[in-house]
Amino acid sequence: MSISWVTVGTPLPSGPICLAVTALGVAAVSYSGESVGGVRVGTPQCTDEEKAGLVTARLGEYFAGRRRELELPIDWRFATGPHRTVLQTLLARVPYGATITYGELAARSGVFDELQDAGGVAARTVGQMMGANPLALLVPCHRVVASDGLGGFGGGPRGLETKRWLLTLEGVLPPTLDWNGPA
């Protein structure tokens, strides 16, 4: 099945994002043109006007604060096994405006042996899975935080800043002085 790319402008500190779309839906999302899941961002551009328009419109509404759930079709091809299970758990259990810790998500996913989980091993594994998440934004990995703070974020040098921006948009964090999003 072929993959094509759509570029969408955003108010994020990291700038525009690129989305990989297939006939099944969105397969990957990349901040600032980094490769995802071993697939290079770039050509070919998406020529399906309807699909590209839908993606652009939904994201635009989300960033403007007019849409809480993206509700875009997802192609899970780049998330397999436990990785996919954790991502789907996150998508199903953590709604807009809520957060969950790495450890708690690990427990709820049920893919780790909790009795043998001494020292937060499962939590680290979840963190690694979030870092390798091919579906940024669609699967709300920015709502996963550390037990004692914000936690980390990939997506380039502006990663953490981007995570804060998204949490501010969703009302989890108070706006900063340089907030450029919707009220």
Added chain:
DNA sequence: AATGACAGCCGCT
């Protein structure tokens, strides 16, 4: 209360 060591693994190169 603050700091630091350490344990352990998925996926890319």
Added chain:
DNA sequence: AGCGGCTGTCATT
């Protein structure tokens, strides 16, 4: 086969 990376707990001070 190696390595880097979005954490949490415990033992110190």
